[in-house]
Amino acid sequence: MRILLFTGKGGVGKTTLAAATGAALAGRGRKTLVVSTDPAHSLADAFGTPLGTDPAEVEGTAGLWAAQVDSRTLADRTWHELRGELRKVLTGAGLDILDAEELTVLPGVDELLALSEVQRLASHGPWDTVVVDCGPTAETLRLLSLPEAVSGYLTRMYGTRRVAASIRRLGTHLDALRSLLTDPAVTTVRLVLTPERLVVAEARRTLTSLALRGIAVDGLIANRLMPAPGLWRGSAAKWLRTRRDQQDAVLAELAAAGFRPALVEHRASEPVGTTALAELARELYGSRDPLAGNGKPVTPLLTVTAGTAGTAATSPGGGFRLRVALPLERDSVLDLARVDDDLAITVDGFRRLVALPETLRPCRITGAESDADGLTITLAEERGPE
Template sequence: MRIIIYTGKGGVGKTSMAAATAVKMSKQGKRTIILSTDAAHSLADSLGMRVGSEPVQIGENLWGQEVNSLRETEKNWGAVQGWLKVLLNKAQLTDITMEEMLVFPGMEEMFSLLQIKEHTQSGQYDVVIVDCAPTGETLRLLSYPNALNWWLEKMFPNERRLIRLVRPVAKFVNKIDLPSDDVLDSIERIARSLEELQRIVLDPEMTSVRIVLNPEKMVLAEAKRSFTYLNLFGFNTDAVIVNRVMPDEAGEGFFAYWRDIQRKYEEEIVMNFQPLPIMKAPLMNKEVIGLPILEELADIVFGGQDPSAIFYRGRTEMIREEKGELLLELTIPFVEKSDLNLTQTGDELTVDTGAYKRKVILPRPLLGRRVTGAKFTEDRLIIRFGDKNMVGRE
């Protein structure tokens, strides 16, 4: 079983890359489904054919699905939402937006991702390609099961017993409906499903994340931020795909200017994401719509490589705790210790190796912390951070 998740800033072409990969996989005889968990679906537009909220066969060995987040939320959260609605009605807290408020931020995206688990466990497919919402923050939601699991194991059994005891009294005295067993079962089922989903997507032998970006300043900054978070939460990023690269024959004048700008950021992309494999997709001379052009795009990007291969194993960034301090480890191959220089400006680190310069935007656990030391060993730069405080340039 193979799961490949495509993510990136909105508008970079990640849907096209995900669809191209799916088409290529199906042509290799692998039963492939591509599903979009993005609320603003564009998968059907990319494929050039209708795709529904349930898997629809769109070619030999190829299925497509645009996940209906509202329906998935109703399926998973309906019982809890119904109980909360009754509770608010009795408290006379009624409003036209009340039902929307009963679905917490990020919940719809999280329930959409559960489709990955269902397709993986169904046995109907060899490959699941995911066109993810346009940010790595969606994947960050998968870190929640750790807290949910602890709560269920430590607190849930006692809470259940307590609720059963006080439910009749609470309803008689305060006219409050405490959650029924159906509601409690629903909460437990959600937590267990998310825990299982987390296990699947964090398995580096099964799941890879691929970042799609354009050679532009703002897109590159977002991609670096997403990459940091993906490493922080343990996802295996196995490739970076630079999309819409202008060819050398772009011409003179206006297009030549943008071609030169792109070349500058292509070099920066290599410096920031090595040793990850970096693949390039050209700016095509026609609209990337329909199965034939998607297959052509995949052939250009992957060449003779199998798109379902795991192109890279390992985490190029990692945060760990040691003796009360937080350590950030960065993989920096092919450099000498004497060539390294580290500076901190606010919540951004700059690692200068002479020929290469890499900027690292600190993830949330390291925000506001000052660098207290660093060492370089076995191609890894290990940076120590002290207690939280305001940081300046060092």
């Protein structure tokens, strides 16, 4: 089973490219489900056919199914029972009814249930691949962070105390979701952008945030590239040439930073329906396998290493060095802190707790340096009073 998550800033064409990728995979003989968690529900528009919450085979394409997740209906159907059990546990722990009611309102529950529905569909259908049309990047980052966040929420609330069976099931389910998202052999992200500076800036911040969450990105797609005007003359040709030069400059900056996205030209008409989507996929992938992305992953998973053998390496001035690999911008705002046995890393407002190797748990942070590929943190052993 492979799961491809498509995301990008709103309006860059991620839904169309997700649908085109699904059509390409089905055309190569892979049973494929394309499912949308985007509240905009534009996947049906891309395929040119009505879609519901249950997967249905897309007419005219063998081996291709599509569906749209309705997170609001899922919340109404499944959250009510669990919320009631949470309320009982909290009032039994001595909280009054009002406090219990407030604590059972989990932020982001709609998105969490949407992600759970994707997992359910992936594990219960005949398909080999699930292509997910996610919401815009901000919503997607919140979606992908929820399994870890809610799992931590439940752990802090209940610890190891006995809790209702449904709450234990929720905890187990969240752990399974987190494992699914952070397994690069199963789940990868395709980040869609248009060659514009503001869009690219958001995309690069998204790469860092995904790395902090341990989620692999296997390709960037630069969509809506203006066609080269060639020898055309006139005001329209001048406008096209100017826009294309601006886009080429942005792509050159990306290349200089080590990013080489796949390119898709802007079309005069929207690609609607499986025939037009298959044509778009041929431009995007050519003879390449759509599952292969466009080369090696453009950003590594978050990795914490110390030395080459997984043990702490002594730094020249004493103490230890810890390497955290993730892409960083020159203007990235970083913050490091110790939280018990974890290292809290915050980059541009995105925070992740990383469990320290056992050797480093008695240490304190003494300094840090950053480059485009990550952080080098120095730590020293705490000394007791002499």
